[in-house]
Amino acid sequence: MSASDRKGPRSEGWPGDLPVLLPFAIPENAPPARLRPVHGWLLCGLAVVALPAWAQAGTAALSPLDVVVKWAPLLLTGFAFNVAISLMAMAIGTVAGIGLGLAMLAEGRVLPRIAWSATQVFRNVPWLVLLFFVMFLVPFQVTVFGIRVPLPDWLKATFGFSLPVMANVAEIVRGAVRSVPNTQWEAAESLAFTRRQTLWRIILPQCTKRMLPPWMNVYALIAMATVQASIVGVTEMLTLTAQVHAAEGGRPELFAPLYGFALLCFFLYCYPIDRLTAGLERRFETR
């Protein structure tokens, strides 16, 4: 008996037409199951649709969806703050990190060692601990040339986040420069380029591409880490979410929709960055 006979529901004969449940078999030509971006989007959509429906079981007052809609502008302002902190921390950290990375590659003994130690320290401690240090060690205002400059919490948090960015960028720069073959240095040297010219005109231009994906990866991590600022009292999305929850009477059924909204915002922001990073990595690999 052939396989097609067995499948035919109306085929005559025996014993194939008995109403038995055949064992489950994976179809031979089925495409392999693989998660694609679209699955992520589907999941988000499902969450948005299902959460309010599920919460309808609760009672009275505003439905959870209405609560989210009502507070969305405020929460999104908070999210914008997270984005702003992450972008600024990234900018500061990148500039400082390039400096630190180049210091690690400098000639001499003292400077590279100091730079290396600083990099190791800031790379191997929890970001939250660094944040606490900056929050409580940096004064709330500084006086420069007789002018009082206030240092608001969010600015201090930005400095706090820029430290691990700096250390990670420094390591990326060092790794990328080291990955350029030594023969490039030799060739430049024998053409009488100075070390500085070699680095800026010959070595670094060759490795900017290589640095881009890991750099973007650091950014995605820092963007997600900015919620830690809520622990030290900076008003950002997570802080606001907690406050909104409290303002709505702390109803337990509001937990999921409110924090789900925060989750969604971060996912929608970080996931495309992650995809782009992966895409760039693939593209540079093939070249």
Next chain:
Amino acid sequence: MVSTPSPSWTPDQPIVRLADVHKSFGTFEVLKGISFDVRKGEVVCIIGPSGSGKSTLIRCVNALLPVTAGSIQVEGIEVTNPRLDKLALRRKVGMVFQQYNLFPHKTALQNVMMAPIHVLGQDRHEVEVRARALLAKVRLAGKEEAYPGELSGGQQQRVAIARSLAMRPDVMLFDEVTAALDPETVKEVLVTIRELAEEGMTCMLVTHEMNFARDVADHIYFTDRGVIVEHGPPATFFAFAQDERTRRFLSQVL
């Protein structure tokens, strides 16, 4: 930067003088007292089995490697001087490598133009005219805008020669420049070097191309285990090798 004045050097003296050059890597002595002179316009080939220190020797001449003991002078400049102005030395000495070592993010033309513009501070337009002429001279007219990755090994090596020549060096060092090439492209590179030699460029070559050495060299040095075993003009060197090691080496490569 002020280039070091070459004290009392005149063109009738040897342009490169090596005197009892020693070089060690850790406890391993690669060069055990090498001495010879190269006169202006001379073509010198250094041959010998792998690991005999040929490449190390040639790298010491433009101070890519520091020597352990002995003296190297280029146009009267003492290369082993700890206060040596390396950049001044390297403006006089060009070098071409086995692996070409072109800058992969620059076109052939840019590769040739970079050093004169950024190191010598010459005018961009003048440099470009000269760079195009040099690329034409190494038979690469039309390849100015190609990136190294788009060129064959032989073409890349000729760009590397042009890049070195753009600095108008007085001495050219060639470190096994044909060793990484396909047999059919070896010839085009050797022709270029030969033309250069015929124009009177002082050349020091580390090479395995015995026929080329026989045809072009003025003097051949055979090194083994860090010493010069035998040397002489090609006619006598190839015909009347005295030392057993030289004869064995020649019988293997010829």
